[in-house]
Amino acid sequence: MSTQQFLPPRNYILEEPEVYVERYRIIDEASLPFLTEQVEKSGNEAYRTVLLGKQAGLGIDAYGKAMRWVGRADRLAYHDLKNAADWLYSPAIFELDRLLTTSNADELLLSDEEFESEALYWRELAEKAAWTDIESALLTGTRPVLWQTLPGKPCMHNARFGKGSLFVVTYKGKQFAITAKHVVGGVDPAIFRLVLAESKDILPVHAGRHPLAGSEDHQDDSEDVFVWQIDVASTAPGIEWWSWNLDGLCRKVSDISPGQRVYAVGYP
Numbered sequence: 001m002s003t004q005q006f007l008p009p010r011n012y013i014l015e016e017p018e019v020y021v022e023r024y025r026i027i028d029e030a031s032l033p034f035l036t037e038q039v040e041k042s043g044n045e046a047y048r049t050v051l052l053g054k055q056a057g058l059g060i061d062a063y064g065k066a067m068r069w070v071g072r073a074d075r076l077a078y079h080d081l082k083n084a085a086d087w088l089y090s091p092a093i094f095e096l097d098r099l100l101t102t103s104n105a106d107e108l109l110l111s112d113e114e115f116e117s118e119a120l121y122w123r124e125l126a127e128k129a130a131w132t133d134i135e136s137a138l139l140t141g142t143r144p145v146l147w148q149t150l151p152g153k154p155c156m157h158n159a160r161f162g163k164g165s166l167f168v169v170t171y172k173g174k175q176f177a178i179t180a181k182h183v184v185g186g187v188d189p190a191i192f193r194l195v196l197a198e199s200k201d202i203l204p205v206h207a208g209r210h211p212l213a214g215s216e217d218h219q220d221d222s223e224d225v226f227v228w229q230i231d232v233a234s235t236a237p238g239i240e241w242w243s244w245n246l247d248g249l250c251r252k253v254s255d256i257s258p259g260q261r262v263y264a265v266g267y268p
């Protein structure tokens with residue numbers, strides 16, 4: 001039975017295995033403390049067992065075994081990849097989608113019905129995981145800039161004006177809100193307030209500054225930057241927010257290779 005008979009086209013771009021291994025290594029390092037905290041709060045023993053297995057590297061071990069079987073004994077690769085996915089090792093999701101596309105029911109010792117069900121399940125899961133990666137990477141640090149003379153609900157006497165993009169980032173242990181200088185043009189930067197859309201909390205910031213002298217026309221992109229440093233020490237207890245960690249994400253333009261995907265984000 002061929003997956004071409006029932007499997008919908010793949011909407012995400014399937015990367016090479018090593019791409020997912022490196023990507024999720026970074027994601028896991030960043031998210032594991034938060035995940036641990038949430039599991040401990042829930043008190044769910046099943047979740048705790050899976051988390052302990054993840055921390056012990058059981059998913060990575062199963063994935064390594066599976067990849068050694070791929071192309072030699074796909075039936076064994078299939079079972080080890082499922083084991084890796086059970087231990088929350090995300091690269092296994094994409095390799096299961098790849099394997100179930102290139103193999104067939106007989107090779108995996110599955111009935112036609114089981115094979116169809118598995119192929120559809122892992123394709124759907126891979127699509128969701130791929131979109132979640134993109135959504136998290138692109139949107140978590142992106143916010144709109146809207147100006148108002150006075151804080152509060154907009155009305156005809158206190159309308160919002162201007163429009164632009166702002167990015168919340170972490171760099172060398174400090175947090176910054178960054179926008180383009182032209183977005184601040186004609187506005188007193190001192191009225192800036194960084195409002196968290198998810199909670200309506202306002203993050204305190206130090207006075208904004210433009211790091212380079214630049215021209216008034218901002219024709220050079222490197223000059224078209226305006227930055228506020230977030231005053232983390234003065235933030236109310238318990239307030240949390242998303243930001244991009246530029247220590248791990250920042251790359252030189254020269255590092256981009258032909259064929260790599262490049263995304264642009266912002267508002268509107």
